[in-house]
Structures are given as structure tokens and as C-alpha cells.
Amino acid sequence: MLNEKFDRYSFILDQTAKKVKQFAQSSFTEKGFDITVDQWAVLKALYETEQLSQKDLARRCGKDQPTLTRIVDILLKKGLAERVIDETDRRSLYLHLTEEGKLKVASLSPIVAEIRMKAWEKLTEKDFEDFTRILNTIYNNLNV
Amino acid sequence: MLNEKFDRYSFILDQTAKKVKQFAQSSFTEKGFDITVDQWAVLKALYETEQLSQKDLARRCGKDQPTLTRIVDILLKKGLAERVIDETDRRSLYLHLTEEGKLKVASLSPIVAEIRMKAWEKLTEKDFEDFTRILNTIYNNLNV
DNA sequence: TAAATATATTTGTCATACTAAATATTTGTA
DNA sequence: TACAAATATTTAGTATGACAAATATATTTA
Numbered sequence: 001m002l003n004e005k006f007d008r009y010s011f012i013l014d015q016t017a018k019k020v021k022q023f024a025q026s027s028f029t030e031k032g033f034d035i036t037v038d039q040w041a042v043l044k045a046l047y048e049t050e051q052l053s054q055k056d057l058a059r060r061c062g063k064d065q066p067t068l069t070r071i072v073d074i075l076l077k078k079g080l081a082e083r084v085i086d087e088t089d090r091r092s093l094y095l096h097l098t099e100e101g102k103l104k105v106a107s108l109s110p111i112v113a114e115i116r117m118k119a120w121e122k123l124t125e126k127d128f129e130d131f132t133r134i135l136n137t138i139y140n141n142l143n144v
Numbered sequence: 145m146l147n148e149k150f151d152r153y154s155f156i157l158d159q160t161a162k163k164v165k166q167f168a169q170s171s172f173t174e175k176g177f178d179i180t181v182d183q184w185a186v187l188k189a190l191y192e193t194e195q196l197s198q199k200d201l202a203r204r205c206g207k208d209q210p211t212l213t214r215i216v217d218i219l220l221k222k223g224l225a226e227r228v229i230d231e232t233d234r235r236s237l238y239l240h241l242t243e244e245g246k247l248k249v250a251s252l253s254p255i256v257a258e259i260r261m262k263a264w265e266k267l268t269e270k271d272f273e274d275f276t277r278i279l280n281t282i283y284n285n286l287n288v
Numbered sequence: 289t290a291a292a293t294a295t296a297t298t299t300g301t302c303a304t305a306c307t308a309a310a311t312a313t314t315t316g317t318a
Numbered sequence: 319t320a321c322a323a324a325t326a327t328t329t330a331g332t333a334t335g336a337c338a339a340a341t342a343t344a345t346t347t348a
Contacts, residue, residue: 012279036333055295065296
């Protein structure tokens with residue numbers, strides 16, 4: 001393959017990832033969700049598996065620990081999640097959603113799914129499969 | 145298509161874009177380039193088309209104007225670029241590379257292309273075409 | 289058991305993304 | 319021409335991402 005092409009894919013990839021995030025964020029804002037897209041990712045992960053330590057939650061969300069700490073700080077301030085010290089290992093914290101947090105995830109989930117759907121207009125199941133396969137391959141190629 | 149799938153693509157897309165950036169950044173750091181990946185994008189755009197206004201440069205790099213202002217500030221401090229007031233429109237600034245900046249882009253370009261290549265191991269020309277087509281379609285679907 | 293090592297979290301710093309607002313200048317219009 | 323609207327850039331504030339270092343606690347090992 002020609003090198004020239006390759007200098008472009010990273011740009012398109014980056015721009016598209018940004019656009020996906022922007023689109024979701026502006027939908028969130030417009031609908032008054034009062035959370036960021038990244039905060040949503042953390043809330044969703046906590047909803048699906050309660051009682052995660054911050055470390056596990058970070059891995060699950062694809063975020064590093066300092067970033068996660070800060071996002072969780074915000075979720076605490078918003079009353080959506082709680083930190084509980086793990087008495088079996090006092091270095092660790094378990095996180096879980098408050099009732100308000102659970103309600104929020106349950107009520108927003110279908111709307112978020114709708115928002116995410118929009119990206120796939122004019123694309124096929126096969127496109128989706130190719131897309132995820134290629135992304136995973138790239139990820140693994142670079143995951144040294 | 146099932147909604148459930150769709151909640152995942154944005155995650156994979158985001159993680160892969162991050163990984164591509166991280167891989168490039170750690171290669172840059174390891175090789176002592178002394179610039180960030182985003183600073184590189186701006187330098188490359190300036191190298192390809194000198195005399196861009198900041199506004200045009202921002203569009204070309206896919207960055208917003210405040211972000212670009214700050215990146216350019218850094219490039220000035222590093223002695224790689226210069227701002228020149230456009231006398232025909234004193235609101236505007238033209239940007240161009242210093243000699244040092246030009247040398248930097250010329251010498252790093254082939255190494256950066258190498259770094260970018262790594263992502264495409266085990267993938268085909270057809271994959272590349274599908275990938276860029278799908279990314280562009282998603283971008284346009286969300287570009288309201 | 290004491291010291292060294294490992295682990296979970298937090299804090300600090302810098303770079304980037306986005307929004308809104310401020311500033312300077314130009315253009316359009318009454 | 320004077321004023322309103324538009325444009326280019328910068329500044330400010332908040333959130334996130336990456337990396338290094340600090341802190342507290344656990345585990346391993348001499």
C-alpha cells in the first residue's frame with residue numbers, strides 16, 4: 001500500500017470519533033441530560049455491574065485511573081454514585097449507583113441507543129461487521 | 145440491526161482512535177521528536193500549504209479555533225512557526241513555518257509515515273477502502 | 289518480624305476539546 | 319458617514335487524556 005494513504009486514515013479516524021462524541025454530547029445537552037458522554041459511559045458500566053472497584057471500572061470504561069477518579073468525583077457531587085471502602089482491602093473502593101443514578105441510567109438508556117443509531121444510516125450489517133473487525137485489528141496491531 | 149450492537153461501536157471507535165494517538169505519541173517521545181501528535185498535524189498542514197490564516201488552518205486540521213490558537217502559541221515558543229499580520233485584513237494572521245520548522249517536517253515525515261503504517265498489518269487494500277468509506281459515511285450522517 | 293516490593297487511589301501538570309464571551313477589525317446598510 | 323452586523327482571534331472556564339509522583343495499604347521476602 002502507498003504510504004500517503006496512511007497519513008490520512010488517522011485523521012479521518014480521529015475526526016469521526018470526535019464527531020460521534022460531539023453528536024452524542026449535543027443531543028445530551030439539548031435533551032437536558034445534564035451529564036457528559038464520558039460520565040454516561042461510567043454510569044452505564046456501573047449499572048451493568050455494580051460493586052466494581054475503581055480499577056476494574058477504569059478498565060471496563062477504557063479510561064485511566066486518574067481520569068476515572070475525576071469523573072467519579074463529579075458523579076458523587078451530582079448524587080449519582082457512591083464510594084464505599086472495601087474492608088477486605090482498604091486500598092480499594094467499591095462504587096455503586098445511588099437510586100437516582102439507577103433511575104437515570106434506566107430512563108436514558110433507550111434514548112442514548114436512539115442517538116447512537118443515527119450513525120448507521122445508509123450502512124449495512126456487513127459494514128458494521130467489517131468496521132468493528134478492522135477497528136479491533138488496528139487496536140491489536142498497536143497494542144504493544 | 146439490533147440496538148445493543150450500536151452501543152458498542154462508539155466505544156470501540158473511541159478506544160481505537162485513542163490507541164492510534166497513543167501509539168504515535170509514544171513513538172514520537174521515544175524518538176525524541178519533542179512535539180505532540182496534534183502539534184505535528186498543525187506543522188504538516190502548514191508545510192503543505194504555507195500562508196494559511198489561523199481560521200483556514202483550524203478547518204484543515206479539524207481543530208476549533210481556541211485549540212488551534214494554543215497549539216500555535218506552543219509552536220511559536222518552540223521556534224517552529226511564525227505569525228504575521230495580514231495587512232489586507234488586520235483581523236487575520238498568516239502563519240508560516242520557520243526554517244527550523246520546515247526542516248523538522250521534512251525530516252520527520254517519512255518516520256511518521258512508518259509509524260502510521262503499523263496500524264495496517266494483517267489488513268488489505270479493500271479493508272482500507274471500506275474503513276474510510278464507513279468512517280466518512282458515519283461522519284456525514286452525524287454532521288447536521 | 290522488619291524491610292522491600294507491589295497495588296489502589298489520588299494529586300499535579302500539561303495538552304487538547306468545547307462553549308461562551310471579550311476584543312479588534314471589517315463589511316453592510318440606513 | 320455612522321451604526322449595526324459579521325468575522326478573526328484570543329481569553330476564560332470546565333472536562334477529559336496522558337504521564338509522573340505521592341499516599342496509603344497489602345504482600346512478599348530476607
